[in-house]
Amino acid sequence: MTNLSDVSAIERLISGVPGTKLDVAAMLSHRNLARQLDSDSAATSSPAHQVQPTTKIPMRRVSEGALVLTPSPRRPPVIRHFEGEQQYEGTVIAINLRDRNFTARLASVNGNAPDEEGEFSLDELNGDENLVVPGALFTWTIGLQSRGQKGQQIRVSDIRFRRLPPVTKEAIAKAENEAEELSAFLLRTAIEAPIIATL
């Protein structure tokens, strides 16, 4: 994907897209953009959505016409590569609030190994705690991560719960139609009398 850390890259990207309206000159103006970002991001895009104002983006002037948004130094570097040495798909079986853990069944993604089980702490889920319900799915990957521009390598264990979207009305309707068709056929054609078999 395009690196948007400099305005020239943004210009090139946008210029190739037909119908894009962008006041590039305004974008190049440091002060104008800062004001615009503050006001745009504070506005609601639709009644349901309130976006938090991004008033605290630190910015620095590199040279006239260039605008760079400086990331906070505490932000973790981007994962460039993640070699999964062991990967599981987990399903929550039970939750033990007293012991602050949950039990999960694990299906190995690498190969056909038998299912496993184990307990995981509820306190090490990095914000996924409220997703832990019986039946919830998660991925658990252990492997070597390559991070940042210089490709710093670190072996990690990553548990990440699936944030599955709600089932859409269309999907439910489609499921209902298919189920209705199958059900009607099966109920209509089932054998009524006892089956007489020969040996």
Place this chain on the structure above:
Amino acid sequence: MSKTQPPSPGELEVSVFGPGYGESVLVHVGYGAWVVIDSCIDPKTNRSAPLNYLESIGVVPESAIRLVVASHWHADHVRGLHQLLSAATSAIFSCAESLARNEFLTLAKIEAMEPGKIPLGPEELYRCLTTVRERAETSRGHQHKWAGPDRILWQTDKHAPVKIRITTLSPSDEMHSRTVQTMLNYITAVKKGLSEPRLIATCPNDVAVAVLLEINERQILLGSDLEQESNVAVGWSAVLAGEAVKDSKCCAFKVAHHGSYSGHSDAVWEELLETSPLALITPFRHGDLRIPTGGDRARILARTGDAYISADPNLSTKAPKKSGKVQAIMSNTIMNRRLANGPMGHIRWRAPINDPADRGLVELFDGALPLAVVSSAA
């Protein structure tokens, strides 16, 4: 007797498979005809355990399996069932009628939309019923019959060398109505976004199919996960009130609901079973839950000393270690990492069909053991 030796034509066989999570019952009713109730996965091969076994004893599933019954939709009873049914091309398929209604099938279809490597019960059943339809639409003709109270599924004709009758005893009409209502309520909740579209197995089990097998003079009761409640129109009470079990005295019993208290009925032991029948049990091991408990085992052993269980419910097998650095990281994340299942436990009972006095031989394979020697819970 070698494990891979098939039964002789005149030999009855009841094989019960259960590795800890999962149950399957396979019955040779005579002369090469087999009946399968439920399926589970053999952890070694990741295939349907009854299918594996039949192939290992040289039985050809396509012609040999005559009847496949899904006793209900719970994942521990149906994993691998579609694989089995796909191989059993001559088989009649049976399950509770409520599972063929659009309410259940809609939920199964919605559930199947979501990803997951561990297959879900309803999805497995949906696939089985789709296969049943595909077969019915081809020249093979209709091949399904619903289970219900006192319903004769399958019986031999008058010329057969063995007199066989297979009757389903449940679910009762009341259980059927409850299931339909429950599914309707569930779909409504899913449509309103009030519920995740994931069917959770709840008690009581309103779709469990208990089966009575009559093979010449012998009677065998397969209890599935049928439970006992105070309502006489459901569960074992409804079965006992039926006509099919009148005058029944079964010599063997696949104990209901993994030997749990909720599956127990004194009346079943007293009215439907011989004194000291052969009792066959599969455990249920899921997370912290371990059934049968010590109390359950004592209760069963008080009824019969001839009781066997396919696997020790309290046995926990450590999962194999991974390579050094990966293991170190895993140890810091997961506690008590273990195999979800032990080996595929297998209880096999064989007896001559024409000699009901001969109690036959019970063999135990791959971790199956007498109920009396099961270890205490840790």
Place this chain on the structure above:
Amino acid sequence: MGYYSARVDIIVRKPARQKTCTMQIQPKEPDASVDEVTVVLIGDFNPKIFHPMWFAHHRILREAEADDATIEVIHADVASFTTEWLTVQVLRDRFTAGVKAEVYRSHLGDLVRNVFSLLSHSPVRQMGINATFRLRFKSDDDWHAFGDMILPKSPWAGVLEKPGLLSTNVQGTRADRHRGLVNVTVEPDTRRPGDASVRYNDHFEKPLETSDEPGKVASAGWALEILQEDFDASYERAKHMAKKLVDNFIATKTVDSRR
């Protein structure tokens, strides 16, 4: 799947007397890894709403991740941010989300589905599910031979001096019921000789309006349905394609190369 067209970019390196010839090869299987998985939607969007905190507010992203996200720009015409594992870029007519690590692929699918479940009325005209694989060849000879297999050099004799493959894009028809195409792009990595990338683009077009829905405004529903049913299958097809290309390469005994 038939082949409709091939677009080939050729560069001229330096003038030299070169002849093409048939060369015997014994290639070894290259190492393969996933470089990137992306989902691109073409339609009408409002970039300024795609702030990380919007994702967190709707529980599409962890709050801490949204907090720590590196925001390049959030503007009426363009939005772009990255988290540890994810990159999102939105223009008025293009939404792109991608991951570098294959282990996050399922989470990428969940994210895009979540976004367009919330923005289901967004008009979406096209969608691409893309996977890029990196092939690391065991030798320079193998790397060159792969390029020779993809682009035989004989046809370029007398046309260009020392022709070399820069990029090949091959298009094929879809084998399923969806409208669209399949594109495969093969590019040697000139910055890292010995590597090549193979990009699989599963391209979907909005279904044609049915006769009982004339004039119905396009929405994201059709794309959501495909993501629901086909996201994993698309990746399997991509892996199969890459494997097939590698298998064909390993089975190749001769290539049409330059001396």
